[in-house]
Amino acid sequence: MYLKRITLEKDKNIDDRYPFSIPVIKRLEQLDITSNVTFFVGENGSGKSTLLEAIADKCGFNTAGGGRNNYFEVHEAQSALGDYITLSWMPKVTNGFFLRAETFHHFATHIDSLDGGDLSYGGKSLHHQSHGESFLSLFQHRFHQQAIYLLDEPEAALSPQRQLAFLRILDDLSANGDSQFIIATHSPILLGYPEATIFSFDDDHIQEVAYENTDHYQITRYFLEHRERFLREILKDE
Template structure:
């Protein structure tokens, strides 16, 4: 049996290439989309990484929407829109699910997390919401915390295990210490039969050992080891050779 069949809620994602209207327009012209046929997911943790502009967030957003999540984040029960900005890519994706169904799920998107927090507060002000939604996030309005604290409140309180969690740049407001704590939380949830798909720039978050890393480049997508990622190589080089690299960065051309 393939590792992708054991306990995976989401086994793969296929692009319906024959139905794509044109690979010459956004988002289909992005190298990751233009070269895609099928993307296999690790049953525990899959990382989607790459430089800015490579299409990581576009890909994760399309996957989440294809699975029924709101484009701006939240659980499958959220249905709000601050701005209709998501691409049509989701219409051409076919997720292949595993035999088991997740009991929990969440699309975490750092870019629109403020909108999600605002929506939770708004819903809790309406009559009929008992108990309040915010109780699932720790009981305190996410707007009443620092950005990083509110992120972590969701990770610690709302993620309940046996879930499929899609995270787009969850490290955006987290210190290095909190990123390590997040890695520990990911492990706790994996041990509770959860599956993660994560877009990140953080070498710390990429370090989960039982995982699969896809690196997006101008040529498309390739599977790599942590030590082969640009993020790891550049960070290691900078820390080990800080003075030389600063000299190169600050030198006049």
């Protein structure tokens, strides 16, 4: 494990404008990372992706998606929080990747613009693979040991079966401690990875939660076990 701590620099001018209009970000002081695999969970707008993007910015990764050597621009891809946080490392690594599901198309176009870029991803352009295939191709061919990987909703392109395939890749890379993952996700499948730390961004503060206590697990389980009753409750006429 490499990244140990994320600290908000309180001595800098912090007001109520974005990103500090997000309660979780405004209240952030210090977040200790204790596992090779860490998940950020919470409703949209809770701040999990904002913090993940800021970490990517401080790592020197392209905040539009990619690593240190991937230069392309996407509108509104800059981090508003990166200048306000400090990362503590032991040891520091410079290898890694930031995945933004919403801008992956732009990353794929960037790779196609490089000479022989498609050869690094199974000999086939990422644009010539299905969305799910291209994500798995990225994980299989671009992710290696001794690196940190920051993934924002990787399940967006992955079927349940491919989410399980991704878990195997994640385990192969992180089990011996040579790679670290921080993942913002809504997937109850990914959250089930054993011995991962899960931080919830709901209720306006960050707190560690057990897998079984996440809304993702509880709602999914209740739906699967009581589907007809669940649907009657949410679909009934008011």
